[in-house]
Amino acid sequence: MRSAHTVAQVRAAEEARMSRLPEGALMAQAAAGLAAAVADLLGSAYGRRVLLLVGAGNNGGDALHAGALLSRRGAAVEAVLLAPDKAHAGGLAALRGAGGRVVSVAEAASPDVVVDGIVGIGATGPLRPDAAAAVAAFAEVPMVAVDVPSGVGVDSGEIDGAHVVADLTVTFGTHKVAQLVDPGARACGVVELVDLGLDLPPADVEALRAGDVAALLPVPDPDAQKYSRGVVGLRTGSTRYPGAAVLSVHGASCGFAGMVRYDGGALDEVRRAHPEVVGPGQVQAWVTGCGGGEDAASALEACLGDDVPVVVDADALLPCVELAPTTSSLVLTPHAGELARMVGVDRAQIEAAPLRHAREAAARFGQVVLLKGRRTLVAEPSGRVRANTTGVPWLATAGAGDVLAGLVGALLAAGLDPFDAASVGAWLHGSAARLAGAGGPVVAGDVAAALPVVVGDLLG
Structure with a gap:
C-alpha cells in the first residue's frame, strides 16, 4: 500500500x-x-x-x-x-x-x-x-x-x-x-x-499497489458454484441508450460474479452480445443509472427495494440525491460534472479540490463515493480515501464509466465491501485500459475484454 x-x-x-x-x-x-x-x-x-x-x-x-x-x-x-x-x-x-x-x-x-x-x-x-x-x-x-x-x-x-x-x-x-x-x-x-x-x-x-489488489480479489473456492460466487443484477441502458447496457454488462461479466442478470430496456442487445446473461431474479448487488435516461429514477427505486448494495451511476445520481436513501449500501460513481450537480457547485470547484469534495460528498450522503478523474478517488464517510494511480488519458472515452460501474457491481456481488469494491474496480479498470491500448487509443469494449487478462496476471 x-x-x-x-x-x-x-x-x-x-x-x-x-x-x-x-x-x-x-x-x-x-x-x-x-x-x-x-x-x-x-x-x-x-x-x-x-x-x-x-x-x-x-x-x-x-x-x-x-x-x-x-x-x-x-x-x-x-x-x-x-x-x-x-x-x-x-x-x-x-x-x-x-x-x-x-x-x-x-x-x-x-x-x-x-x-x-x-x-x-x-x-x-x-x-x-x-x-x-x-x-x-x-x-x-x-x-x-x-x-x-x-x-x-x-x-x-x-x-x-x-x-x-x-x-x-x-x-x-x-x-x-x-x-x-x-x-x-x-x-x-x-x-x-x-x-x-x-x-x-x-x-x-492511500493508493493500492498490485499486491494489495491481488490480496483483495474475490477468488472462488475450489468447491464454489455460480450462486455462491454471487449474482450481480443490472438495470442499465434504455431503448435510447442500449450501448450503455451492453457495456455495463460487459464490465459485470468479467468473471468475478457467478451470474449476471439483466432487467432493463435493452434486453435484445444485451442478449446478442452476452448470451450467458439471464433475466430478473435474486441478486447480491445491483448496478443502475448507466444510460438509464428517463427510466433511471424508477430503476433506482426498484434496486433500493432489494436491500442489497447498489452501484449508482450517471442518470441515477441526481434521483439518488432526491431519494436520500439511508438503508442501502451504495457506491456513487460521479465524474466532476455530475458531482457538481449533486452538491450544487461549479464543476471547476470540484476539479480544483477533488479530495475535499469527494470527502465532503461521502460524509454528506453517508455512502462511498467514487469520483472519476485522472486520479480517481474513492472516499468513504469516515474520511478515508484511496487514490487510483492506474489508467491512461485514453481512458477518457465514451462508455468507459459504464464498464467500471458493471465491474464494481460484480465485485460487490462477489463479496467485497463497497470501499474495497470501488477501489479495486478503479485499479483494475485503469490497468485494463493500459493493457488494451498498449500505449495508444482504447475504446470501452476493449477495456472490458482486457479485465480477465489483468486479473490473470495478478494471480499468476
Whole structure:
C-alpha cells in the first residue's frame, strides 16, 4: 500500500526519529537520497551543472547539503538564495566548502537541472513573486522538487496560484497527500521516495499497489458454484441508450460474479452480445443509472427495494440525491460534472479540490463515493480515501464509466465491501485500459475484454 501522510503526522514522526539520532543525521540521509536521485536523472554528476533554488527552512537545507554532495562528485553547483538571511546555515557552509557558489538568477550559468528547495512542506499558498520569477527563468530546464513542489498544497493537493511543476519529486519518509491526488499530483511528475525509517501512523489517504489488489480479489473456492460466487443484477441502458447496457454488462461479466442478470430496456442487445446473461431474479448487488435516461429514477427505486448494495451511476445520481436513501449500501460513481450537480457547485470547484469534495460528498450522503478523474478517488464517510494511480488519458472515452460501474457491481456481488469494491474496480479498470491500448487509443469494449487478462496476471 502506498500511504500518504499529512504534514502533522510527518513532523511528529521526524521529531521522534531525530530524538534517537545524532544532530543532523536525518537531514544528511535526506540529502544523500536527493543527490543520488539528481545524479540518476542526469546520468552522472560529473561535469553537469546544477542550480539550487533555495528558500528558508529545512527543504532549502536538504537542497544545499545535496548540492554539496553533487559538487564533490564533480558537478558545478550554484545556489540562488531567495531568503538569504534565513538560508540553512549548515547547508550553506557545506555547499561553499565543497566548491559550490551562491549566485543571482541573472548570474546563473545555464543549468542541466534545477532543484526546487524553495519552501518546506509546512508552507501554504502560492509562490511569492520573486520565487515565481526565478522558477519562470528556468522553465525549459528539468526541475527536481524537494519533498513537494513549492506552491502546492501538501495536505490537500490544491493549487492556488504560482507553483513549481516538477519532472521529478524526491520525497522523504513517506508519500504526501499532494503526490497522490490532483491537481497537485500533476505538478509532482515522477515521485521517488527516500526511506528515513520513520514510525508513521495509519494514513487516511492511500493508493493500492498490485499486491494489495491481488490480496483483495474475490477468488472462488475450489468447491464454489455460480450462486455462491454471487449474482450481480443490472438495470442499465434504455431503448435510447442500449450501448450503455451492453457495456455495463460487459464490465459485470468479467468473471468475478457467478451470474449476471439483466432487467432493463435493452434486453435484445444485451442478449446478442452476452448470451450467458439471464433475466430478473435474486441478486447480491445491483448496478443502475448507466444510460438509464428517463427510466433511471424508477430503476433506482426498484434496486433500493432489494436491500442489497447498489452501484449508482450517471442518470441515477441526481434521483439518488432526491431519494436520500439511508438503508442501502451504495457506491456513487460521479465524474466532476455530475458531482457538481449533486452538491450544487461549479464543476471547476470540484476539479480544483477533488479530495475535499469527494470527502465532503461521502460524509454528506453517508455512502462511498467514487469520483472519476485522472486520479480517481474513492472516499468513504469516515474520511478515508484511496487514490487510483492506474489508467491512461485514453481512458477518457465514451462508455468507459459504464464498464467500471458493471465491474464494481460484480465485485460487490462477489463479496467485497463497497470501499474495497470501488477501489479495486478503479485499479483494475485503469490497468485494463493500459493493457488494451498498449500505449495508444482504447475504446470501452476493449477495456472490458482486457479485465480477465489483468486479473490473470495478478494471480499468476
